[in-house]
Amino acid sequence: MAIYEAPPSAEQIVDVLEYFLQHDVSPELGARKQFRCRVALNLLGILRRELTQRDAVTRQQRARLQDILGTDEHELSRLNKELANQIRFGKVELDDERIAQHVRLAQREHLSISNPKWLDEQADPSLDLGSSKRKD
């Protein structure tokens, strides 16, 4: 890596902010603000996972949506809008296997960034949709 390009990296910035809040700021605070500080640290955790996982999530969702919608549209927001409208206006069936599977997978992908602990705590982490055993 050419170090003069753009140091430090986004992840490194998250690292130092996390350390600073945890070890320098938090101990100085009263209980109420310490709680806020924990919330801030949680948000930094989300930011870290946005940096490291968002691209992969976007790629997976784009591929599935292109498949469902039969299009080569690249923009994820347009693909989401299209499927959202098709579901909303009854152009597709709710129990369409690929759609039922996609909305559940997408939700788990979002949670893997927003709050992965939530996924660990779910009673049954397997995505068993009865007859639809399709694996992506």
Place this chain on the structure above:
Amino acid sequence: MTEANHTSLADQLVSALSATENLPFRGQLGVHNLRRMPLGASQELWEFTLRHAEGESDLVLRRPPADAVAAGAVNPLGIPHETEMLLQSHLSDNGVSTPRVHTWLSSTDGKVQGFVMDRLTGTADPKTLLTDESFARCRASLIGELAREIAKVHTTELPDSLRVRTLDAASLLGLLRQAAELFRLRNPGFEWAFRWLSERVPPSESPRLVHGDFRLSNIMADEQGLTGIIDWELAHLGDPMEDLGWLCLRSWRFSRPDLPAAGLAHRGDLLGAYEEASGTRVVPEHVQFWEALGALKWAGICLIQYGSFFAAKGKTHGGIDKAAIGRRFDEAMGDFFAVVDDWKV
């Protein structure tokens, strides 16, 4: 809050209490140990000790925060503060365990700006309730007590003078659609959930009084058990199953996600106790529907909280909380699919 403000609030309380007839407190009244309680998200709670001729009583003032009053802020799902007071008073008169209301504070234009009630014993902190060693006995019986108490609420008749709005499944779905439109949500998962619910709206029966936010944070319990239900701000007429479904939401199970009924028991324990107390039959699919709608409503609340903050021009210091609650949208959607796929009595 400054010392002077504390004193003036204490004075207001003394004069309101002194001016009210038929109170159980006689003689010279004195307000002591006035302190803001670390509870209540949308309303302020102040606890204090009232000294009177017969001794001391622990009381609570509940009032809308001053900045919300100044801004004219209203909770779109909430009832007016005065209605909340009258409702709580009516419920306590009719045998529901909820703090007895003694008097109210008025603003200069005569509006009710806070009301004074008994302080129940115990805690409203779900973590204490669900984990503290000394609450083990309380935990063993609490779900049954909650079922019996909420059944009482659901059979309480309201006098004509007490109007709360009717909010059924269809109108809740309508409000969710409005929120989604307002913030231009284009989310296939949300649409899937919305349609799943729209296709399963239970037949509407005659609407009953519903608490509207029935969960551990809005009840008080001590080591012996339930001492009362609090916070009637979201009360409305609707389907009683709404309260049962909401009580089971994953988001309020805290350290016990494995126990759907408030982190205390299984759904069957709750539904069985409710059937026994109410003398009605519960249709499990309707509870599942309301639990799923509860999850989507919670998702909608996260969206509104986040959206109205970030849509506002000047960013203020609440942003950390609003950003965090915005991301809880994903948890609520996770709840929704868990309810659809894995729900069992």
